[in-house]
Amino acid sequence: MAVPDEDADLVRSAIGGDDEAFAELVRRHKGTVLRRAARFARDHAELEDLGQETFLRAFRDLRSFRGDAPFGHWLSRIAVRVCYDALRKRRREEKDVSLEDLAAPVADPSTGNGPSAQFARILLEQAMSRLKPGDRLVITLFELEDRSVREVAALTGWSETRVKVRAFRARQALKRSIGGDDGR
Amino acid sequence: MDDKRHDRRDVELDRYFALARQKTPDISGVERGFETRVMARIRESREERVPWYAWAWRLVPVFLALTLLLAGWSVLYPPVHPVDPVAMLASGSQEVALLDNLTGE
Numbered sequence: 001m002a003v004p005d006e007d008a009d010l011v012r013s014a015i016g017g018d019d020e021a022f023a024e025l026v027r028r029h030k031g032t033v034l035r036r037a038a039r040f041a042r043d044h045a046e047l048e049d050l051g052q053e054t055f056l057r058a059f060r061d062l063r064s065f066r067g068d069a070p071f072g073h074w075l076s077r078i079a080v081r082v083c084y085d086a087l088r089k090r091r092r093e094e095k096d097v098s099l100e101d102l103a104a105p106v107a108d109p110s111t112g113n114g115p116s117a118q119f120a121r122i123l124l125e126q127a128m129s130r131l132k133p134g135d136r137l138v139i140t141l142f143e144l145e146d147r148s149v150r151e152v153a154a155l156t157g158w159s160e161t162r163v164k165v166r167a168f169r170a171r172q173a174l175k176r177s178i179g180g181d182d183g184r
Numbered sequence: 185m186d187d188k189r190h191d192r193r194d195v196e197l198d199r200y201f202a203l204a205r206q207k208t209p210d211i212s213g214v215e216r217g218f219e220t221r222v223m224a225r226i227r228e229s230r231e232e233r234v235p236w237y238a239w240a241w242r243l244v245p246v247f248l249a250l251t252l253l254l255a256g257w258s259v260l261y262p263p264v265h266p267v268d269p270v271a272m273l274a275s276g277s278q279e280v281a282l283l284d285n286l287t288g289e
Contacts (some may be wrong), residue, residue, distance in 0.1 A: 019223060026219040031211070034218070038209030048214050048221075055222045056229065120203035143201040175193040178200070 007071040015062050022062075026055050029072060033079045039140050040083040050086055054079045073154075080137070080155045087133035127177040128170075134158075135170035142167050 007028065013021035034051045041047035057078050065074050124144075128136050141152045142163075149167075153160045 019226070022226070023219045023223050026222050030215060030218045034211040034214055035209055038211050044213055047211065048218075051214060051218060052222055052225055056225060059226055117203045117207040120200040121207050124200055124204050144205055146205065171197065175197055178197060179193045 008067070011062065011065060011067070011071055014059075022059060025058075025071065029075055030055075032072065033075065036076070036079050036145070037083055039144055040087060040137075046086070050079075050082055054082045057082065077155055077157070080141070084133060084137050084156070087136055091133050123178065124174075127174050130177060131170050131173055135166045135173065138163055138166040139170035139174070 007025060010021045010025050014025065030051065033054050034047060037050035037054070038047055041050055054075070058075055061078075065071065128139065131139070137156065138152055141147045141155060142149070147155070149160050149163050152158075152163045152167075156163065158166075
């Protein structure tokens with residue numbers, strides 16, 4: 001197995017049953033995984049769950065890691081998959097909640113100086129909660145994480161065309177939602 | 185007119201995205217001791233044993249496939265009834281015994 005990155009030895013040791021090696025991998029990559037999951041989690045409890053689920057799946061599938069890409073990239077794809085699954089599960093749970101039940105956009109406390117970062121985040125969070133899980137995943141990776149179409153396609157496993165279509169659709173929906181004309 | 189409105193919304197949306205990008209999510213509370221909790225969950229999942237009835241359910245498709253295979257085999261290749269020498273001998277000896285009894289030998 002040819003693992004080109006600096007996690008190579010740790011991955012090999014973890015596969016061999018060395019728990020401390022896997023703990024070190026968690027230590028190294030937890031920041032990246034948690035920052036990504038935080039874009040999708042509603043609170044700290046959900047963030048903890050998404051983070052743990054990512055590393056549990058990685059541990060379970062460690063033998064399937066071929067090593068043709070860095071461990072961090074492989075882990076990123078798992079994290080994206082975990083977040084997507086969480087969004088779909090949430091969507092199923094919230095199916096009975098109508099759009100009217102969702103909170104109306106909040107007023108920006110910093111009016112006069114333009115919207116604040118906090119206000120923008122809350123407003124986007126509310127608007128994005130109405131998107132389909134796949135559209136939300138793509139627009140988050142694309143706009144908030146500033147990833148390219150190719151990177152988003154690699155992370156999600158979808159074609160570049162599908163990513164572009166989803167991003168366009170999400171953007172249109174967000175514009176309608178933020179502009180107060182969400183087609184209700 | 186409508187195009188202008190859409191342009192304005194695009195600009196507005198991009199501004200919101202740019203602002204939201206500035207705000208890094210706060211993960212400090214979860215990050216602390218995270219690896220300890222992950223390793224605890226891994227150990228916990230390792231200790232969880234699969235109960236026997238779960239295995240029984242997992243074997244249902246195997247047995248189903250086996251049954252279908254045997255049924256197919258018996259339809260394609262019906263059993264041949266060969267002459268059983270033991271049965272013949274057994275029935276033959278019974279007749280001899282009956283004959284002996286009737287003739288009084």
